[in-house]
Amino acid sequence: xxxxxxxIPRATIQRLAVYVQVLENLLREGTExxxxxxxxxxxxxxxxxxxxxxxxxxxxxxxxxxxxxxxLIESITSALGVDREWRTVLIGVGNLGRALLNHxxxxxxxxxxxxxxxxxxxxxxxxxxxxxxxxTKRLKEKIGENGAEIGIITTPPERAQRAANHLVxxxxxxxxNFAPARITVPGDINVEYVDIFHHLxxxxxxxxxxxxx
Amino acid sequence: xxxxxxxIPRATIQRLAVYVQVLENLLREGTExxxxxxxxxxxxxxxxxxxxxxxxxxxxxxxxxxxxxxxLIESITSALGVDREWRTVLIGVGNLGRALLNHxxxxxxxxxxxxxxxxxxxxxxxxxxxxxxxxTKRLKEKIGENGAEIGIITTPPERAQRAANHLVxxxxxxxxNFAPARITVPGDINVEYVDIFHHLxxxxxxxxxxxxx
Numbered sequence: 001x002x003x004x005x006x007x008i009p010r011a012t013i014q015r016l017a018v019y020v021q022v023l024e025n026l027l028r029e030g031t032e033x034x035x036x037x038x039x040x041x042x043x044x045x046x047x048x049x050x051x052x053x054x055x056x057x058x059x060x061x062x063x064x065x066x067x068x069x070x071x072l073i074e075s076i077t078s079a080l081g082v083d084r085e086w087r088t089v090l091i092g093v094g095n096l097g098r099a100l101l102n103h104x105x106x107x108x109x110x111x112x113x114x115x116x117x118x119x120x121x122x123x124x125x126x127x128x129x130x131x132x133x134x135x136t137k138r139l140k141e142k143i144g145e146n147g148a149e150i151g152i153i154t155t156p157p158e159r160a161q162r163a164a165n166h167l168v169x170x171x172x173x174x175x176x177n178f179a180p181a182r183i184t185v186p187g188d189i190n191v192e193y194v195d196i197f198h199h200l201x202x203x204x205x206x207x208x209x210x211x212x213x
Numbered sequence: 214x215x216x217x218x219x220x221i222p223r224a225t226i227q228r229l230a231v232y233v234q235v236l237e238n239l240l241r242e243g244t245e246x247x248x249x250x251x252x253x254x255x256x257x258x259x260x261x262x263x264x265x266x267x268x269x270x271x272x273x274x275x276x277x278x279x280x281x282x283x284x285l286i287e288s289i290t291s292a293l294g295v296d297r298e299w300r301t302v303l304i305g306v307g308n309l310g311r312a313l314l315n316h317x318x319x320x321x322x323x324x325x326x327x328x329x330x331x332x333x334x335x336x337x338x339x340x341x342x343x344x345x346x347x348x349t350k351r352l353k354e355k356i357g358e359n360g361a362e363i364g365i366i367t368t369p370p371e372r373a374q375r376a377a378n379h380l381v382x383x384x385x386x387x388x389x390n391f392a393p394a395r396i397t398v399p400g401d402i403n404v405e406y407v408d409i410f411h412h413l414x415x416x417x418x419x420x421x422x423x424x425x426x
Contacts (some may be wrong), residue, residue, distance in 0.1 A: 008418065008422075010415070013411070013414060013415050013418055014408075014411050014415075016414065017408060017410055017411035017414045017415075018395065018408070018411070020410075020414075021370075021393050021394065021395070021408070021410070022394075022395055025370055025371070025394055028371070042395060043395060044395060080414045080417055080418045080421075081417045081418050081420070081421030081422060082413075082414055082417045082418075086413070086417055095311070095312040095315040095316060096312045096313075096316065098308070098312065099308040099309045099311065099312035100309075102308040103308060103309065105393060105409075105410070109410055109413070111410075111413050149420065150413070150416055150420075157234075157238055158238070158241070173420045174416035174417075174419065174420050175416075176409075176412055176413060176416060180234050180318060181234065181235075181238055182231065182234070182235055182255060182256060182257060190415075190416050190419040190420055192412035192413075192415055192416055193412075194407065194409060194412055195227075195230060195231070195234070196318075196389075196407060197230055197233075197234070197318070197322055197324075198226070198227050198230035198231070199389055199405035199406075199407055200295075200299070200322070200324050200363070200389060200405075201226060201229070201230045201233075201293045201295055202223070202226050202227075202230075202403075202405055203363055203387035203388075203389060203403050203405055204293055204294045204295045204299055204387075205221065205226055205293045205294050205295075206387065206403040207294070207362065207363075207386045207387050207403060208293075208294030209221075209294065
């Protein structure tokens with residue numbers, strides 16, 4: 001597979017993740033081949049958008065046939081760099097942290113949570129989903145052992161920055177932050193925010209004032 | 214407060230949610246007034262962006278003083294329609310559903326979860342965070358009683374569409390979907406997707422190929 005461009009726009013990556021999700025559900029239902037129109041419909045985009053997004057890294061559709069579901073998933077995940085295991089660690093073993101540690105989809109999709117950390121002495125030593133909760137102070141040592149590259153923050157907002165500092169110091173390359181707080185990290189560290197309330201605010205606004213774009 | 218425009222762009226709503234998050238953390242730390250430069254820095258945007266976003270619904274900064282934190286939060290939440298209680302129901306009492314039912318931030322921010330639903334007979338009747346889990350077939354009846362307007366879906370992907378159908382039939386106006394599946398609903402229903410894997414894919418891509426936009 002040739003990577004035609006390493007400047008895939010953010011909006012395209014977001015849609016590619018949707019395509020993978022839809023394609024995986026199709027595969028689960030036994031669909032092996034799909035043409036662009038029904039695929040587009042299932043993804044809530046138009047067919048030309050799909051063709052344009054896929055053109056960033058090559059050509060996939062077979063004229064008169066459509067897309068081979070399994071091979072298209074492989075091509076997209078390879079283009080996104082998710083065709084391998086990504087080791088992750090999680091800081092903050094509260095309700096949300098526990099739910100994510102027990103979430104089967106992470107491992108299924110290659111994002112393997114290999115460490116759980118918390119600074120609460122009552123949580124340290126507890127076993128969740130086969131992982132022992134370890135003191136956050138030992139993060140660097142543990143990452144040296146398990147080679148994790150992505151850190152997941154599920155602490156309360158006031159502890160998010162400290163968790164981020166620990167992750168940066170331990171040599172992590174990317175952070176997925178669920179805590180409702182902004183964090184500051186060096187420019188070479190990638191940060192993604194899962195902001196549930198942004199979505200609830202958008203719902204609230206759209207219900208109150210009518211749909212936005 | 215005057216609503217200057219009811220066409221606030223989606224990206225602005227996303228940033229407004231960030232401003233509220235940052236302002237609430239400032240308020241918690243005891244900050245009463247902040248000028249636009251440090252506020253912009255804490256939000257990872259530039260000061261002119263903040264001024265532009267706030268201009269959609271009026272003027273707030275006091276020249277030479279800055280923004281009054283508490284009043285700015287009130288203005289933004291009022292502009293987004295989140296200055297009141299939003300009653301929500303949740304379908305799918307798995308790990309993530311339980312975590313959200315126990316998540317204090319929902320109630321704190323006015324998104325009160327007033328019903329928990331599942332079709333698993335082993336879960337029906339169980340009490341979580343003060344709510345009794347009810348059979349999903351009784352959704353319409355229960356929403357008639359509690360007046361919920363937003364539905365949260367935390368089912369497995371293959372049950373998401375059925376949950377959405379129940380919510381639409383029960384008269385819900387907006388859906389927050391955590392299930393990794395697309396759902397189809399009538400055009401007047403607002404849907405927001407919380408797609409954790411889109412963020413993980415973006416991290417994976419950025420770590421592998423260097424930062425995108």
